[in-house]
Amino acid sequence: xxxxxxxxxxxxxxxxxxxxxVNVEPGRNGIHKIIAYDFExxxxxxxxxxxxxxxxxDRDRDAKMLDIVSLLSVEKAPDTDExxxxxxxxxxxxxxx
Numbered sequence: 827x828x829x830x831x832x833x834x835x836x837x838x839x840x841x842x843x844x845x846x847x848v849n850v851e852p853g854r855n856g857i858h859k860i861i862a863y864d865f866e867x868x869x870x871x872x873x874x875x876x877x878x879x880x881x882x883x884d885r886d887r888d889a890k891m892l893d894i895v896s897l898l899s900v901e902k903a904p905d906t907d908e909x910x911x912x913x914x915x916x917x918x919x920x921x922x923x
């Protein structure tokens with residue numbers, strides 16, 4: 827039992843116990859949208875920016891953030907009574923300098 831607890835704690839430490847869900851919606855006009863959900867507003871904001879950076883790096887470009895809305899809405903998580911914060915962002919990918 828002790829080994830099981832240590833294993834679970836190790837997985838949480840090394841994975842960061844990620845609770846963020848991020849959806850990137852590519853735009854036809856070059857302006858892309860991100861929606862991020864987390865139990866903490868700050869984590870949702872960071873995840874949205876990180877997703878924009880990753881999305882553009884995959885295309886050999888830099889992310890230029892156009893708009894970040896820290897709190898679009900608060901919803902109840904489906905399996906708990908905790909608040910789930912929804913954050914949104916718009917960005918575009920620009921040529922690297």
